[in-house]
Amino acid sequence: MTASFVTSCTECLIRHYLILTSEDIEQWQEDPEGWLTEAEADQWEFELRPCAEKTFTTLLYHYRDLLLPLLLHFVDQAVVLDRQDPQAFFFKEAVYSAIGLGVKTLYGHFDFERFVMTYLVKDLDRPAGPPPMIKRRIAWTLGKWASESISEECRKVAFDVLLQWMAAPPSEEKEQEQQGQQRVVQLTAAHALTQAVDNWEFDIQLFLPYLGSTLTHLLHLLSQAEAPETVLSLVTDVKAILMRTGTEILPFASDIIQMLLPCWQPTREPLLLSSLIDTFRHVVAEAHVYLLEDALDLWWTLLQTAPMNSPEFMSLYYPPALALLDYDTENLRKVLKVIESYLLLDPSSTLAPPYQPILFEKLASKVKDTTRGPVAHYVSHTLDLVLQSAPLSVYGQALVDSDVLTNILELLMKEDKSQAMATYMNVFARLAFLDANFVMRILQTKTQPQQPQDEVISRVLDRWLDNVSFLLMEKKKKKGKKKLMVFFFFFYKLDYLDAQKKRVACVGLTHLLLSSSSSHSSGDDVVKAVVMNKLPNIMAVWMDAGFDR
Template structure:
């Protein structure tokens, strides 16, 4: 078959002729395109040929010969003269606003402002020509740049006044459109700062009716320029200009454009919050008025998104504005009863506020709790849309609360139904439970502990390893936060944990979690440990568990877990049990291996110390090894939750007890229990190299035979 590549010259000639050249008189009447769809199709064909390297209109794979043939056809057609001619036609013809566009603006300024973006280039002439122009610009920069600069210079020397003709206004609008679309390619040729101060700012001040065209275009253009190259020192003047155009007496279409420029000008990695402080209050006031006036849900969401963005950008300075925002949001929530997407955006804004303040403002609390309740209550139909954002907000509210409140406690009723319904939000819900646990361990576990354990236990049978790990981490957090109380709560699930260890079928991360739970039980209460061993009614249960424990310990990757398992092993040294004496050498070997891992030279003293023991002043990083908890918190915010985590970690045996010291105590206790003679024999049964390693850390009171 004939390759479509052979048709490229024909397609280009045909499209060019009708859209830009002699043939235009066939599709235009006066200045208006009569065959719009035909024109759009031709322009999009040209754009596709321009931007495509694999010229396959049929879907067949193209060869490198095809590609070079296509590239040649493209270069042959787009000569410098032709490129200049096309640019001229686009700017002086296609970019001019038409009467029907101006009528649409008059009729519905709000939707006129939002008709930009998306896939509109496929079926609307203006966006279609704009994307073609950008493609042409990017492909032939060296030809298009001088052409556009020529037009910009022409516009720079044309001063418009109140009495300027509509024709001149439309041409300037078109030139500014071209400059904004090509801003990335122009910053080396045009001094944006100079242009802004000497011309653009003044053009925003002219108020007669046709000048709304220029005001809307100029504030859009400034947004394009600030995203490319623009002096920090001039940005406050841009903020001021945006606020001027956000005033209620201005056309809503212009206000919406100004709000977008405000956001894009702030969206800069060198953004300086101090420079924006004086604009913070007025921007909230004006954006909120705009939001209330907007009719369409999408417009409201866009404006709220900008407000939320400002909260985020100004997070450290937002305190002063909080009261205004706190007054706006409940009103908006009431207004948005039929717009779930807008409510999602409100919840996200609340999340930004709570994170920015690291606290729950008294004024906001009465609004926060009902919002969380509605969005996470399965009985409320809107939970379908609001659940995910609602859970994030809920988690953040607990993390930033300093005490448990009755309202927070009441929200707990929403927790379990969510994970009983589906595992979709399991992770966040488990974090929520854990955050409650840290906020008020005794109250939370007394009231909800049993139900949480029952529901989680019922979920375990159908879970993938990742889910099992998450639930075990939660159970481990229970054991850390309220050890004696949690052991009683967890009694129903512990026999299964022990059985799973003995069966030894689990994948390593899950196995590590089972072993960790078992180790914590042993460290908290040896009596309960023995009781569970009896319950599972397996002969040699302890011996089997020890063998797996000894085998698995070297495979545990996290050093904190390794230490936990070694502390628990150390606690068994004095348990007076044959299963332990028979494996004594292995037990000591494993504890030594852990000591070799965790003992590090102290930076200040050079003495070998247990690197996992925390000092009071220690700050934690995001390193998961530091935490006995499952955590999703990137600790950029020093929340109340962070402090609670830190306190809990301080109390954790892993971070409180030096393994070396505990081992020393246990070895002395063992010697006192069994007498020196039996003790010496027991020690001599250990491999001499292990004994020698052991004496690096503790005093064993045994003379080691030199190994020959």
């Protein structure tokens, strides 16, 4: 192609095809979010202006030295155009668009900082200021160039301008029209500011004075967003800033969590849900020590409303969720509720072999470290849900290896009758209900060599029966003190007050009885004799539970 043809073609593109049309302005006012989504979509194969933009950048890439004087000439023209002429703004917008489109090719050959300080700043300082279409294009251009290496002074100017436009209220006159125009400016400025921050070549300390205002404006825009594409874009912007600023977001983490929560709806597009989960993961990673309670509430809500599991969810399960079990018991209940939500959402993935030993070992440490009623209830409830979520063959060996059952048995032999111990024994009851032979093997293998097997098993069953009977008696006592115990019920909500759980214990004991009576192995004679000897006690417990309505 000749130089004359290239120059003429480029001038034609800028003057006639990069320029906005009256239809653009009308759609901008009627549906600002929809127009912006369409304008920023990469659809050059199907739309005229994106095709013209693609053609322009291709020509500039191959003929940069030839076209640079033409661009500079257009910049000079755009600055001195009559501000009273509406068409002058359309041309200026197209010229600024060309400068932004050519950033990769023009960088190092076009003095962008001089362009900002000489032209843009003066234009912005005028009393009336530029119209919305020029504001939007300036913001867009600043974002493109600020993603490259520019001076601190120029970057600060970009931060100031973009933050001002993110927060600028609409004019009181022509309110609906102005709101539509201003909406596009705000959203463009928000994304441009993110582009300016999401550059790892500049010192992030330069941006920190602007961090609070940036997050405030971003979250405000997020609360007003209507289109799913706009929500996704803003969530992506928030995530990019979180990743860039790290622990500096801690003072704002609570606000971020509260603003993300309403965005979570199961009917949202999978891409948006994935982005929300990833953003939440970054907040949790940075702020879990300071805002753990809020983070756990949001986490639980995400899981409860999720239509299905996903790799993003599982990246939160391990290590984050399981690692939280190492912390103190202040938020243990909420951590376990999160883990239980994983079990309900996708038990096969939650109980996959890599995670089984980690989960059971951490729960075993909780059993060993405390016998407090509420904690015992929380831990045993999670274990009970595990037992109901998948076949015992899936995790049985990991359960044995983890010492969960050993620790429960040790507590049973040491502790007096208590609600905590009876709650832990419900785990054994559920196991006996699923596979009584499995429980018998546990009792046999956990017997110390110097201890007679029949004595150990007899003692275990005695303590088990004592604790079940204890709970039955406790409920009978509490029936007479119901009004005094309202707070107790509300605070603990423990399953040992539920007759259904007591019957699980009775069914478990009965399965042990049936298992031992049906065994024909000579090695089980000791166990059979012990269990049969406890038949009257088991029947007595059954009678109590049966009449406990």
